[in-house]
Amino acid sequence: MATRLLMPALSPEMKFGKLTRWLKREGEHVQAxxxxxxxxxxKATMEVEAAESGVIERILVPEGAEKVAVNTPIALIAAMERPAAPAAPPEPAPAEDEDFxxxxxxxxDALREALAEEMRRDPLVFVLGEEVGESQGAARVTQGLAxxxxxxxxxxxxITEHAFAGLGVGAAFAGLKPxxxxxxxxxxxxxxxxxVNSAAKTLxxxxxxxNVPIVFRGPNGARARVGAQHAQDFSALFAHIPGLKVVAPYSAADAKGLLKTAIRDPDPVIFLEHEMLYGQDFPAPRGKDHLVPIGAANIARAGRDVTIVAFSHGVGLALKAADRLAEEEIEAEVxxxxxxxxxxxxTVLGSVAKTGRCVAVDEGWPQGGVASEISARLMEEAFDxxxxxxxxxxxQDVPMPYAANLEKLALPTEADIVVAAKKTLYLKT
Amino acid sequence: MAASPFEPQDGESRLGAFLGDGDDIAVYRAMLLIRRFEEKAGQLFGMGLIGGFCHLYIGQEAIVVGMRLASRENDQFIASYRHHGHLLACGADPRAVLAEMTGRRGGLSGGKGGSMHMFAPELDYFGGHGIVGAQASLGTGLAFANSYRGDGRVCVCFFGDGAADQGQVAESLSLAARWRLPIVYVIENNRSVPGQDGELARRGAAFDIPGEALDGMDVEVVRAAGTAAIARARAGGGPAILEMRVERYRGHSLADPAKYRRKDEPRAAAPDPIERQRERLLGAGRADEAFLKRIDAEVRAIVAEAADYAAQSPEPVAAELFSQVLT
Known part of the structure; x- marks a missing residue:
């Protein structure tokens, strides 16, 4: 008689998960x-325990399967005594083929690849932070690096952010690449x-x-249901400071190429990642040493009617909004x-010279924000x-609320972008 | 930038040129140079040639000179804004240091740093930090780099008794102890916070960092304690704290009338560090009055030349406003 092993849930909200790895094979004996x-x-990884002793009769969901629904049977365990003969050793996992x-x-994974490649390339590069080593990284970006x-x-x-940030700057003074x-x-x-005072100004x-060749990186901006102190977008705060370079990529290829460039840069770089992008898949970059220059925007979608300027997670919203606008035969350039x-x-001026209209998207607060800067610069430099x-x-101009409905109201949506784009075109919404 | 009067001669190390082999006369001369330099800085401040803040090191000279004697070439020094003496002890050109304080083109930072922000990485001197306590974390990072490279260098990190209360100092001690970093924290206890004598040496106790409180106005006492602490750090023994009791003769900065110091406040029992060294030289028959007068004249000439240079060096060109923001 076999019992079914079910996909567990890590939290009440979890509906799907990835089955990363089987530690037992079919035919292997397991103890409860x-x-x-x-x-x-x-958000996390979890180990699945056998509820009862027996032999794994069948594995129903293969290793690497994504989006496995909670409560899906993932294996059958037959109630059996331990067999006399030892179980066959598990087969080694197939190695990734570097040529393909x-x-x-x-x-x-893009960020992890960038870190690993730069660490292989330059022995002066090191990673330092909370839980980055044996713990594999809170967001698992550093998984496997230790x-x-x-x-x-x-x-x-x-947990000493003040001192370890200073320690990093001091190590950079001494020529390391933290x-x-x-x-x-x-x-x-x-x-x-x-x-601000040590990294940005010393040069x-x-x-x-x-000079101070250092990268400060980590997730920035909104994150689901963590409240006002853990879901803030500080893009504008850092972008305000002369002496810093500030990077906020959207796609995996840009995340990889920009992080590699940032690590090689002789100046301090603030590298703003986004919690809600970590798990998103993108076309992988081609080529052995994929670098993206700092200070260069990318036209993510070409169009002639209205320019939508965005960064980080906001680019995803802008692209979706552009799809919806296209249904109404409005061609947005993102x-x-x-x-x-x-x-x-x-790049922004070139696009606006063509479209004559601009929507600036910024998930941070409105006053003194990145969108405000884009707006001011366009008024100064592209008024005509x-x-x-x-x-x-x-x-919205508020601390991030916790309640799900209020949180939703606090963040910009693709619908907001569609409405704004139409407004610039003097169209009814 | 003009050549330093302490520029190494052929075959001589930088430290050798400045302090000889720890020669007691060179030590006297070094401390006297810092004293006369700071007196001149005070004058230039009074004349309006130095703007903003100007934190003098008068009375504390034995600390940095003693630690320089205790350290090896390539050991790193890092300090607070009260650091003109540290720059000179590391071999920086007095002309460039003073011209920085007057905000001139010939200054160590081209006039863009000011009194508090000067760096000489080629002399292993890493600033000059205007934020109280910042150098504790930064210095710990220099020590981290030494440990990472395994190059046998030690960082000597100076801060005052006021900075010792900063949260990042405690965090830095925790990190340095955890990773056994080669660093000596020198707390220059000039008693800006009264009643802490001897207590500051124990600030690392919770992290098992040994500490010692000593007379920071005797260069030989400083040298001996510094040598032991640096040797221990170099051998992998981890960080140490040296609390140097010292009497600062002036206010916190020249903009500070030091009203919080009562006139009848007891002064340190220790005599002036330079006087003390002078007595030593005379007592041991190493020098006579005439010889010491010659040293004084020589030092005064160096400082006078630096002052001329600092007053005459032109201001930076306007285009410098935008240079060196990024590499």
Whole structure:
């Protein structure tokens, strides 16, 4: 008589998960409580235990399966005594073929590849942050790095953002290439002094004698249901500071290429990732050493009627909005800024010269935001090209609420972008 | 930039040129240079040639000179904004240091840093930090780099008793202890916060960081304690704290009338560090009055030349406003 092993849930909201790995094979004997498989979601990994002793009769869901619904039977366990003969050893997992990389790549894997490639390339590069080593990274971006590079180069720091940010700057003074991970940029406020006063200004204050080759990276911006202190977008805050470079990629290829470039850059780079993009798949970059320059925007979609300027997660909203506008025969051009400082205004101006209209999307707060900067610069530099006032689509001017309905209201949506685009075209919405 | 009067001669190390082999006369000369330099800085501030803040090191000279004697070439020094003495002890050109304070083109940072923000990485001097306590974390990072490279260098990190209360100092001690980093934290206890004598040396106790409180106005006491702490750090023994009791003769900065210091506040029992070294030289028959006068004249000439240079060096060209924001 076989019992069914079910896909467990990590949280009440979890509906699907990925079955990462089977630790037992068909025919293998398991004891109740043995770990038989690993599953993961956007947020965490979990080990699946056998509820009863027996033999794995059949594996119903293969390793690597995505979107496995909670409560799906994943294996059958037959109630049987341990067989006399030892079970066959598990087959080794097939090695990835370097000549045929996967066609699609998640942002998380892209970032991990960038870190690993740069660490292989330059022994001065090291990663330091909370839970980045043996714990595999809170968002699992650094998964596997400690195994390859060891604790010396993948350094788990205690919860001391102020000091470890300063430590990173000091190590950069000495010529190392630190990549400092903030578990979330919300916690970077503890380190703001060293980012602004030590990293950004030293080159200038030293008359060019001392540069600071450091990367501060981690998730920034909205995240589901974590409330006001853990879901803030600080893009504008960092983009305000001379002496910093600020990068906020959307796609996996840009995440990879920009992180590699950031690590090689001689100046401090703030690398803003987005929690809600980590798990998203994109076409994988081609080529061995994929680099994307800092300071260059990308035209993510070409169009002639209205320009939509966005960055990070907002690019996804802008592209969806452009699809909807296309249904109404409005051709939107979507510009992915990719870098927030230095801002590639040339690309934005070129597009607006063509469309005469612009919607600036920014998930952060409206006052003094990135969208405000785009709007001001267009007024100064492209006044005669504009056929309508620039429209901003931003987060609401409030701390992030916890309640699901209020949280939804606080963040910009693709529908907001559609409405704003039509407004610039003087169309009814 | 003009050549430093302490520029190494052929076959001589930078430290050698400045302090000899720890020669007691060179030590006297070094401390005297810092004293006369700071007196001149005070004058230039009074004349309006130095703007903003100007934090003098008068009375504290034995600390940085003693630690320089205790360290090896390539060991890194990092300090607060009260650091003109540290720059000179590391071998920076007095002309360039003073011209930075007057905001001139010939200044160490081209006039863009000011009194508090000067760096000489080629001399392993990493600033000059205007945020109280910042150098504790930054210095710990220099030590992290030493440990990462395994190059045997030690970082000597100076901060005041005021900075010792900063949260990041405690965090830095925690990190340095955890990773046994090669760093010596020198707390220059000039008693801006009263009643802490001896207590600051124990600030690392919770992290098992050894500490010692000593007379920071005797260069030989500083040298001996510094040598032991640096050797221990170099050998992999981890961080140490040296609390140097010292009497700062002036206010916090020249803009500070030091009203919080009562006139009848007891001064340190220790005599002036330079006087003390002078007595030593005379007592040991190493020098006579005439010889010491010659040293004083020589030092005064260096400082006078630096002051001329600092007053005459032109201001930076306007285009410098936009240079060096990024590499």
């Amino acid at each position: 409580g043995d770990i038989v498989a690993e599953i993961e979601t956007e 990389p996967p066609l699609r790549l998640s942002v998380r 195994q390859e590079f060891g604790a010396k180069r993948v350094v788990e720091a205690p 990549v400092i991970e903030f578990m979330s940029f919300n916690f970077a406020l503890q380190a703001m002094d060293h980012i 200038y204050m030293s008359g060019g004698a001392l 510009i992915d800024l990719r870098t927030l400082r230095p801002l590639d205004m040339a 090209d504009l056929d309508a006032p620039v429209a901003r689509v931003t987060g």
